[in-house]
Amino acid sequence: MKNYLEEAELPEHTGDFECMAHHEAGHLVIAADQKLMLMSEGLAVAVGPPARGIAFYCKHPDGSDRSVERILISTFAGFMAQARFCKGNGHREYPNAAGWPIPNSCDLAEARDVLLPQLLNCDLAKFGEETEGLIEQHWRAIEGLASVLLAKPFEELTCRFKNGKPWFEGSTTAKWIRGDEVVTILSQLGISASCVAEC
Numbered sequence: 001m002k003n004y005l006e007e008a009e010l011p012e013h014t015g016d017f018e019c020m021a022h023h024e025a026g027h028l029v030i031a032a033d034q035k036l037m038l039m040s041e042g043l044a045v046a047v048g049p050p051a052r053g054i055a056f057y058c059k060h061p062d063g064s065d066r067s068v069e070r071i072l073i074s075t076f077a078g079f080m081a082q083a084r085f086c087k088g089n090g091h092r093e094y095p096n097a098a099g100w101p102i103p104n105s106c107d108l109a110e111a112r113d114v115l116l117p118q119l120l121n122c123d124l125a126k127f128g129e130e131t132e133g134l135i136e137q138h139w140r141a142i143e144g145l146a147s148v149l150l151a152k153p154f155e156e157l158t159c160r161f162k163n164g165k166p167w168f169e170g171s172t173t174a175k176w177i178r179g180d181e182v183v184t185i186l187s188q189l190g191i192s193a194s195c196v197a198e199c
Contacts, residue, residue: 018150019086020051021175025145026081027055027074029138030131032186032193034070040197042182044157044167045149046174054167056179058199059110069127075111076102076131081142084135101128141189148185149177 024043032038039056046052057074061067079094079102094103101124102108135142152175159167168174177185179195186193 015086015089016048017045017051018089018146019082020045020053021146021149022085022142023078023082024053024055025142025149026135027078028057028182028193029081029141029145029186029191030077030134031055031057031074032191033134033138034074036070036074037199038179038182038193038195039199040179040195041159042177042179043145043149044159044174044176046157046168047154047171052168058196060199072111072127073131073134075107076127077135078107079103079105080128080131080135084139085143085146100124101131138191141186141191144189145177145182145185149175152177 024045028038028043037058039058041054041056043055044053055078059071059075061071083094096102097104097108100108100111102111154173154175157167157172157174157176161167166172183193183195
């Protein structure tokens with residue numbers, strides 16, 4: 001089996017690209033920890049400025065509160081992993097939105113508009129603390145997955161969502177790890193994950 005971690009030689013990148021790589025890795029590592037299915041599209045980061053990223057995992061609750069909570073934690077994990085990396089490396093940090101453990105962003109909009117209406121009396125601080133603990137617990141895996149992504153060559157991504165919209169508006173120059181490769185990398189880091197084409 002190919003050892004992705006031993007072969008990861010890191011080129012120079014701008015700080016926001018490295019931060020975004022850790023952001024997307026944070027989503028997928030914590031999604032796997034929460035037993036959510038990863039998707040075959042994997043994760044990618046496109047050049048900026050600013051760098052933009054995307055991570056694919058199943059975000060459809062099964063109707064139970066705990067299912068919604070797992071998705072909420074995985075959603076929070078992106079910015080919390082990014083903050084952990086940026087703070088330790090002197091890169092730009094983003095302030096959290098009022099009353100939230102993450103900044104104002106598409107992740108926040110997803111958490112606020114899609115997930116929270118399904119939870120009654122939700123304690124955001126509790127979920128923030130739980131996510132932060134998971135980030136610390138799995139930091140080696142987050143760094144490992146981000147490092148493999150950063151070591152990938154740049155490629156021109158023309159991938160599109162089912163509605164025809166491109167993954168990234170503007171620049172299509174990106175680094176990409178497909179979902180099956182993510183599963184292999186996480187296995188090498190001691191995290192069990194599964195990948196599906198559709199949720």
